[in-house]
Structures are given as C-alpha cells and as structure tokens.
Amino acid sequence: xxxxxxxxxxxxxxxxxxxxxxxxxxxxxxxxxxxxxxSVGGGTLRDILIGVTPVSWMTNIVYSYVIIGASIxxxxxxxxxxxxxxxxxxxDTIGIGLYTVVGVERGINAGLHPVICIAIGTxxxxxxxxxxxxxxxxxxxxxxxxxxxxxxxxxxITYFLLKLLPIEGNFIFIIAGVVVIVIRLLAVIFKIALPNxxxxxxx
Numbered sequence: 717x718x719x720x721x722x723x724x725x726x727x728x729x730x731x732x733x734x735x736x737x738x739x740x741x742x743x744x745x746x747x748x749x750x751x752x753x754x755s756v757g758g759g760t761l762r763d764i765l766i767g768v769t770p771v772s773w774m775t776n777i778v779y780s781y782v783i784i785g786a787s788i789x790x791x792x793x794x795x796x797x798x799x800x801x802x803x804x805x806x807x808d809t810i811g812i813g814l815y816t817v818v819g820v821e822r823g824i825n826a827g828l829h830p831v832i833c834i835a836i837g838t839x840x841x842x843x844x845x846x847x848x849x850x851x852x853x854x855x856x857x858x859x860x861x862x863x864x865x866x867x868x869x870x871x872x873i874t875y876f877l878l879k880l881l882p883i884e885g886n887f888i889f890i891i892a893g894v895v896v897i898v899i900r901l902l903a904v905i906f907k908i909a910l911p912n913x914x915x916x917x918x919x
Contacts, residue, residue, distance in 0.1 A: 718821055721889060722759075725814030726779055727786040729755040732807040733848050734790030739804075740852050744791075750848055751787040754811075755779070757844030762819055762836055766826040805904065808857075812841040813897035816868040817889050820875050834872030841868045841896070863903035863910065871896030 733754030737747040756773045763771035773779040819840025823833030842858045842865050849856040857864050875892035883891075902908065 718818065718889070721814050721893065722818045723778070723782055725811050725818060726755045726782045728807045728814065729811035729844055730783045730786035731790045732804050732811055732845075734787050734794075735804040735807065736848055736852050736854075738790075738794055747791065748784070748787055750851060751790070752783055753851065754844045754848040755783050755786075757847040758815060758819070758840040758842060759844070761843045762822060762840045765836065765839070766822065766828070768822075768826075808845060809897050809900045812845070812864070812868055812900065813871065813893040813895075815841040815844075816871045816896050817875060817893045820872050820892070821889075830876050834869055834876070837872045837875075838865050838868040841865075863900060863908055866910065867896045867899040867903065870899055 730751040733751035734747055736754075737750040740746075742750065756771075756779065759773065760771045763769065816837040819837035820833045822840070823836035828836065846856040846858055871892050874895045875888060878888045878891060
C-alpha cells in the first residue's frame with residue numbers, strides 16, 4: 717500500500733507540473749523538468765533531512781518511468797484538460813494528500829517524534845509544489861492565504877489519532893490521505909482561508 721500510494725502521488729504531481737508548464741508555454745524539455753521537480757522535490761528534501769541517501773528516486777528507476785509516463789499522458793491529453801486551472805487543482809490536491817501520508821510514514825520508520833513526522837509529511841507534500849511555482853515565476857501556494865499546508869498538518873494529526881485505534885494500517889493510510897484532500901477541497905469550495913494580515917493596511 718505504501719509503495720502504491722507513493723507511485724500514485726508521483727503521477728499526480730507530475731501531471732500537475734505538466735499543467736503548470738503548459739500554462740507557461742514551455743518546450744518539451746521544460747515540461748519534463750517541471751514535472752520531475754514537482755514529483756520528487758518534496759521527497760528529495762525529506763530523504764536528505766532524515767539521512768536517506770541516495771534519495772529514493774535515485775535508487776528506484778520506476779519513479780522516473782512514472783514521471784515520464786505521466787508527463788506524456790498530460791501532454792497527449794492536454795486538449796481534454798481544457799480547464800487547466802481546475803485540473804491542476806485536482807491533481808495537486810490528490811498529490812498532497814498522498815504524499816502527506818507517505819512522508820509521515822517515512823518519519824515513523826526513521827524513529828522520529830510524531831510532531832516531526834507531521835512536519836516531514838508536510839514537507840514531502842508541499843516542497844515539490846514550491847519548487848515548481850518558483851521555477852514558473854509564481855508565488856507558491858503554500859505562501860498564500862489558501863488552506864494548503866494546513867490540510868497536510870491536519871491529515872498528519874489524523875494519521876496519528878487513527879493509530880491509537882484498532883484500525884488496519886492500510887485504512888489509516890487511505891483515511892488520512894482522504895482527510896487532506898477533503899479539507900483542501902472544502903477550503904476552496906467554501907472559500908475558507910487563513911487570516912490575511914494585510915487587509916485594510918494599504919500594502
């Protein structure tokens with residue numbers, strides 16, 4: 717289940733990277749680079765922080781195949797993904813949900829404190845998107861008032877709360893990931909956001 721979740725998360729983030737690159741009218745090489753950094757950026761930072769080297773995507777070529785395959789899929793079916801903003805949001809949301817639980821589990825395997833595991837899960841889910849947005853000259857979503865990293869944190873908390881209950885591990889994975897996705901969806905649908913410190917203060 718852990719491996720399957722990480723593969724799906726990798727594919728989802730790769731497609732979100734492709735959509736951003738297409739929006740910026742990048743060439744094929746640029747699209748692949750953005751898809752790649754979006755998919756493995758968070759996991760790379762996570763592995764470095766917990767001392768896992770070489771990082772996971774370097775030791776398993778399947779990740780590269782998944783990224784390339786997802787990129788080709790996104791490019792071929794770009795005409796079907798006419799509503800790029802909606803498609804990007806959906807794939808990005810799925811990605812952070814899946815990668816949050818992957819990061820939390822990696823932290824647990826490294827013997828880290830639950831609070832640090834939640835931080836690792838959030839980094840895994842968010843950092844690839846940060847790199848993607850910076851390279852595409854966008855303000856990263858995590859730095860705006862949108863509910864993004866907060867959803868990952870709440871998903872991580874849910875993960876540890878569920879571990880206190882007699883629930884099978886695979887279901888904990890699924891439920892915690894779904895919590896992240898649902899919170900992110902509800903936040904956008906109902907326009908729930910963190911307080912803006914600059915309201916009514918000029919700039």
